[in-house]
Amino acid sequence: MLTTTALTTALHAAGPIPALGPDFLNADHLIQSFGGAALIGIVVVVFIETGLLFPFLPGDSLLFTAGALVAQQFLDFPLWLLCLLIFLAAFLGDQTAFLIGRKLGPRVFRRPDSRFFKQSYIDQTYAYFDKYGGRTIIVARFVPIVRTYAPVAAGVGKMSYRHFVSYNVIGALLWGVGVTMLGYALGNVSFVKDNIEVLLVVLVLISVLPMVWEVWRARRRARDTRYDEPAERAEVERKVFE
Secondary structure (H helix, E strand, O other): OEOHHHHHHHHOOOOOOOOOOOHHHOHHHHHHHHHHHHHHHHHHHHHHHHHOOOOOOOHHHHHHHHHHHHHOOOEOOOHHHHHHHHHHHHHHHHHHHHHHHHHHHHHHHOOOOOOOOOHHHHHHHHHHHHHHHHHHHHHHHHOOOHHHHHHHHHHHOOOOHHHHHHHHHHHHHHHHHHHHHHHHHHHOOHHHHHOHHHHHHHHHHHHHHHHHHHHHHHHHHHHHOOOOOHHHHHHHHHHHHO
16 A cells, blocks of 8 residues: 555655654654555544544644645555545544543543643633634644644533534544645645655644644643633633533
């Protein structure tokens, strides 16, 4: 399924791609590591990021890179199959996260800060709901970290299941299929074909910088507005999900 030698040559034609953070943050490294199981690996990563509360995975850049590599014929599965499976993984991931929030309730967010979880992420997620309401399920798809916790918050806040599914379908299509198609379209551009290694260096940066930006914003926002008191958080949930 994956022409590993050709792919490795394309990715490293100009020398090793710089390692910006852990390898699991780099879309090109992940795809190479999957080898012949590239399609399955991509789908699993999308599901984990959206459904299992693990926000630090290269979502946007992984989809874009996969689309570009299909266009370059370094990945030999059809575009329609890639888009279909990514859509399903993104949709089912958010459905899983929603059910986690629905079943566990507010206590899912009442845990101490750790390496992969900060209360500031939850504050930022609630701020998006306060601004966009249910549309956050769509908007959050394009915002690292927030896209991981938004469906959980929807479940905690008892959003109507019918409304959530509607927003989830739209979001999974726009993000999962849209970003992949964008990568495919640009992968057919002559400049991109001739400079694929440069593009992938840029994508390594893209996979890291948005996360850094969102963490910084979340921490800054947390200094100004905190939903620490149960009554305050309950009021935000009421406004968002009623």
